[in-house]
Every structure is written in C-alpha cells, then in structure tokens.
Amino acid sequence: MAYMVEMLNDQTFEIEEEQTILEASLAAGIQHYHVCGGKARCSTCRVIVHEGAHHLTEQNRAERRLRKRKTFPDNVRLACQTKVTGGKVKLQRIIKDSTDLNLYVYGNSVDARQGIGEERELALMFVDIRNFTPFIEQHLPFDVIHLIRRLNVLFNEVVEAGNGKIVEFLGDGFYAVFGLDEEKSKAIHNAVATGHKILSELKWLNQSYINKYFEVDIEVGVGLHFGKVILGEKGIGETQILTAMGFPVNVAARLETATKELNNNFIISEDVYNLLDGKIESAEQKQIKLKGISEPLCVRLIGEKYVFDYAKIV
Numbered sequence: 329m330a331y332m333v334e335m336l337n338d339q340t341f342e343i344e345e346e347q348t349i350l351e352a353s354l355a356a357g358i359q360h361y362h363v364c365g366g367k368a369r370c371s372t373c374r375v376i377v378h379e380g381a382h383h384l385t386e387q388n389r390a391e392r393r394l395r396k397r398k399t400f401p402d403n404v405r406l407a408c409q410t411k412v413t414g415g416k417v418k419l420q421r422i423i424k425d426s427t428d429l430n431l432y433v434y435g436n437s438v439d440a441r442q443g444i445g446e447e448r449e450l451a452l453m454f455v456d457i458r459n460f461t462p463f464i465e466q467h468l469p470f471d472v473i474h475l476i477r478r479l480n481v482l483f484n485e486v487v488e489a490g491n492g493k494i495v496e497f498l499g500d501g502f503y504a505v506f507g508l509d510e511e512k513s514k515a516i517h518n519a520v521a522t523g524h525k526i527l528s529e530l531k532w533l534n535q536s537y538i539n540k541y542f543e544v545d546i547e548v549g550v551g552l553h554f555g556k557v558i559l560g561e562k563g564i565g566e567t568q569i570l571t572a573m574g575f576p577v578n579v580a581a582r583l584e585t586a587t588k589e590l591n592n593n594f595i596i597s598e599d600v601y602n603l604l605d606g607k608i609e610s611a612e613q614k615q616i617k618l619k620g621i622s623e624p625l626c627v628r629l630i631g632e633k634y635v636f637d638y639a640k641i642v
C-alpha cells in the first residue's frame with residue numbers, strides 16, 4: 329500500500345509501506361543528505377514532522393541510540409529509520425547543503441529545539457537606562473564602561489533569580505524573556521516581580537555606590553508584554569545566541585519607550601495585566617499608539633514616577 333508524503337519546499341511523493349522515508353525521498357529525486365548511508369549514525373537525514381506524526385513508525389533501537397547522543401526535539405525524526413503507516417504526512421528536510429550540515433550536525437547548538445526554531449509564548453521584557461548619553465559625555469571611558477558592567481551584573485542576577493534569560497544586552501539596556509522553562513502564569517508572575525526587583529535594587533545601588541562615586545541617580549524604564557514569538561539560535565560556529573523574534577517583541581520595546589512619555593518607570597500591557605493572578609489596585613490604565621497600528625494599545629502603569637521628568641526631553 330502507498331501513502332503520500334509532502335516534503336515542504338521540495339515535492340510531494342508516494343511512499344510504499346516497506347520503504348523508509350529516506351528511500352522514498354531519494355527515489356523521488358530529492359537530494360536528501362544521508363552521509364552514513366542510512367545506518368542511523370550521521371543524523372544528516374533528519375526531518376521535521378509538521379503533520380501526521382501518528383502515521384509514522386515508532387523509533388527503533390538505532391534511532392533511539394542516536395537521538396540520545398544528539399538530543400533531538402520530539403518533532404524531529406531520522407528519515408532513514410522511519411516508515412509511513414497511513415494518511416498524509418508533512419515533513420521538512422533540515423539539511424539542504426554543506427552550510428546547513430555545519431549548522432546542525434557539526435555545529436554547537438546547545439538546545440536542539442532552538443536550533444530548528446519554534447513558536448513559544450513568552451513574557452518579553454525591555455529595560456533601558458534613562459538619559460545615559462549625558463553621563464557618557466561627562467565621564468571618563470573607564471567610568472562609563474565600569475558603570476555599565478556593574479549595572480549589567482545587577483540586571484543579570486535579578487533576571488536569573490526570576491527564572492528569566494537576558495537575550496541581548498543593548499547599548500544601555502537589555503532585552504529578556506521569561507517562560508522558557510515554566511508555564512505561562514508563573515512566567516508572568518516572575519517577570520512582573522523581576523521588574524519591581526530591578527527597580528528596588530537599582531535604588532539601593534544608587535544610594536550605596538552610584539551616588540557616592542558618580543554623583544548621579546541612574547534610572548531605568550521597564551516594559552513588559554506577553555505573546556507568541558519565534559525562538560531560536562542565530563549564532564555562528566562556537567557562539568550560539570538565543571533570539572526571540574516577532575511582533576510582540578516590538579510591542580514590549582514600545583512599552584519601555586512609553587515609560588518616558590507616561591512618566592512611569594514600569595509599564596505592562598493589558599495582556600500581561602489580565603494574566604496576572606491578583607490584580608494590582610493602583611495600576612492606572614492608559615492607551616498608547618504603536619507605529620503602523622491604527623488601534624491604540626491598552627497598558628497599565630505599575631511603577632513609580634521618575635525622579636527626573638524625561639517627558640520634557642522626549
């Protein structure tokens with residue numbers, strides 16, 4: 329009996345019950361990588377299963393052994409060990425040329441799931457130091473870099489304690505995600521608590537260190553949104569960098585910017601507010617405009633007014 333396999337970005341072909349996906353794919357003329365010759369040793373034949381996982385044969389011993397070494401995500405199978413038992417199956421080859429081979433087989437992807445990218449719902453936090461340019465202009469290079477390093481150490485400690493991960497240090501701020509290893513409501517709770525902790529720890533650092541040595545008060549703006557993003561790794565060679573992309577990321581960045589015009593150092597989206605366990609009585613509701621979107625976005629102000637009125641210099 330024959331079934332249909334749709335190989336995304338390649339072609340749709342027939343597969344007989346006794347054929348492996350690799351055999352049928354090669355017979356259909358697809359240049360399907362199979363460096364070890366189909367012996368479950370190289371993993372170059374791996375495919376992502378988009379549809380019809382229940383129509384595939386169970387993992388055999390050889391596949392299980394290789395998967396253990398390579399830590400594949402559940403939706404990736406070895407084409408050389410897998411057969412089709414019914415219905416229609418939608419697959420996608422991962423390795424299509426020698427550069428892909430380096431990226432996925434000989435590369436250093438720390439988490440195989442992130443190596444192939446996946447959609448995830450995450451809490452997204454942007455933090456930026458307010459008005460840092462005058463500080464840069466008035467201080468020695470050592471002082472500028474030293475202060476940024478002190479602040480980054482503090483931010484990183486607080487974010488990690490809240491189960492978050494800093495995805496990127498920006499010029500004078502950072503972008504972090506929450507929910508990589510915990511469910512939605514916990515991630516939101518931790519992200520909100522982390523935002524408050526950053527603000528209170530910064531107050532403490534201002535009083536105990538920054539005021540004394542630099543005679544300034546450092547303030548930050550925190551923006552927090554929740555949404556579905558594409559998570560993956562975008563590094564090269566030894567250096568793998570986690571990245572989260574999508575429209576919700578732009579929203580989170582916009583919330584952080586809005587902290588200046590709304591004169592409140594912590595702003596969350598209404599989506600985040602609605603997902604919180606307990607409501608915050610003092611959370612004033614406002615609306616902001618997003619670039620390119622006609623409908624205004626509802627936000628909640630859950631921080632404090634800035635010491636300095638940045639709205640004047642927006």
Ligand code: FES
Pocket residue numbers: 361362363364365366367368369370371372373374406407408409
């Ligand atoms: S061809 Fe080598 S593991 Fe499938």
